[in-house]
Amino acid sequence: MRLLVVDDDAVFRDELLDLLTDDGHRGEAVPSVAAALARLEHEPFDLVLTDLKMPRQGGLELLREIRHRWPRTLVVVVTGYASVETALDAMKLGAFDYVRKPFRLEQIRAALELARLEHEFEAPQEARRDPVREAGALAAAGQHEVLFLGDPHPAPGPHLTVGAPLPSDPVELHDRVRAFTAEHPNAAVVISGVERLLVDHRLEDVVAVLEAIRVELADRGPLRVGFNPRRVGPAEAAALGAAVTGPETHETLEALANPLRRKVLERLALGPGSFGDAMAAAGLDDSPKMSFHLRRLTVAGLLVHEGDRYRLTSRGEAAVRLLAAAAFLPPNEATGSVAFADRKPPGGGRGSERRREGPTP
Numbered sequence: 396m397r398l399l400v401v402d403d404d405a406v407f408r409d410e411l412l413d414l415l416t417d418d419g420h421r422g423e424a425v426p427s428v429a430a431a432l433a434r435l436e437h438e439p440f441d442l443v444l445t446d447l448k449m450p451r452q453g454g455l456e457l458l459r460e461i462r463h464r465w466p467r468t469l470v471v472v473v474t475g476y477a478s479v480e481t482a483l484d485a486m487k488l489g490a491f492d493y494v495r496k497p498f499r500l501e502q503i504r505a506a507l508e509l510a511r512l513e514h515e516f517e518a519p520q521e522a523r524r525d526p527v528r529e530a531g532a533l534a535a536a537g538q539h540e541v542l543f544l545g546d547p548h549p550a551p552g553p554h555l556t557v558g559a560p561l562p563s564d565p566v567e568l569h570d571r572v573r574a575f576t577a578e579h580p581n582a583a584v585v586i587s588g589v590e591r592l593l594v595d596h597r598l599e600d601v602v603a604v605l606e607a608i609r610v611e612l613a614d615r616g617p618l619r620v621g622f623n624p625r626r627v628g629p630a631e632a633a634a635l636g637a638a639v640t641g642p643e644t645h646e647t648l649e650a651l652a653n654p655l656r657r658k659v660l661e662r663l664a665l666g667p668g669s670f671g672d673a674m675a676a677a678g679l680d681d682s683p684k685m686s687f688h689l690r691r692l693t694v695a696g697l698l699v700h701e702g703d704r705y706r707l708t709s710r711g712e713a714a715v716r717l718l719a720a721a722a723f724l725p726p727n728e729a730t731g732s733v734a735f736a737d738r739k740p741p742g743g744g745r746g747s748e749r750r751r752e753g754p755t756p
Contacts, residue, residue: 398422401445428452447474462489512654526587526621539616540579545587565604583616605638650695667706
């Protein structure tokens with residue numbers, strides 16, 4: 396994985412980075428929150444390891460900024476000063492995990508392995524689909540007026556408008572969709588090759604436009620977004636999928652993405668269990684951390700706490716089945732929105748030279 400270590404202790408951060416580099420990771424070390432934000436502005440990182448207590452700005456400020464601007468970058472907080480309550484506050488704000496100083500290198504390695512599994516889970520597993528056929532099927536059903544944007548594209552036909560090529564500016568893409576929906580109250584939109592927008596624009600900007608388009612199409616028709624999986628990393632694919640499928644699916648997937656929570660769900664699939672059973676299944680010896688993960692699963696509606704036992708809800712049982720299938724929940728009906736890997740990725744056009752690599756082990 397590509398890592399960013401943030402700590403004002405030069406000896407600590409450089410030694411930790413050397414050890415992690417020896418383990419096969421790639422990364423950089425910086426002394427402050429400001430320096431970390433400057434690197435994140437220019438380079439993608441899979442995970443940030445940050446101290447909580449630093450001069451001027453601390454790890455919580457960095458965590459808030461990362462969650463707001465780069466939500467698919469995982470954050471592990473490291474502290475020798477803060478209490479367990481402060482570390483848990485960091486997790487409530489969106490930290491992936493925490494490690495308390497002094498720690499053994501094996502603890503950091505375990506946190507990075509869990510992060511790797513989360514990134515792996517977020518990679519799309521759904522079979523590739525053909526955007527041209529998606530558009531054709533929606534148009535043939537006759538329920539929607541379909542706008543297709545991208546290459547290669549189908550021939551125009553009944554209920555199918557072809558607006559190829561894909562605009563190079565996300566704002567222009569949104570404007571074209573708005574113009575179409577203004578004329579068609581039953582509009583649906585299919586976008587092919589959305590990764591081309593990532594050549595010149597930040598992932599967060601593209602995601603924001605896709606979310607706005609999804610909202611624009613609410614109560615009208617579905618949004619279908621295809622991307623070339625050879626040029627989109629797992630974290631980018633997860634962000635695109637979450638933008639298109641909506642907040643409820645996004646929250647459920649976030650709950651499922653953590654490998655410790657998946658282990659708890661798999662244990663409870665065998666029958667109700669105690670707090671100790673959940674800790675044993677997750678391999679944890681940290682009670683506050685286990686309580687945090689169980690609350691996340693409860694809030695997501697995947698399990699309930701009855702007396703001294705936890706059990707899966709019907710949604711939790713469905714989630715366990717989902718774990719063996721796909722990272723993105725498929726639409727329940729033909730009208731559902733979804734992001735998917737193109738079955739026949741385009742070989743040319745903007746972005747053909749750009750290849751994104753997913754996290755390396």
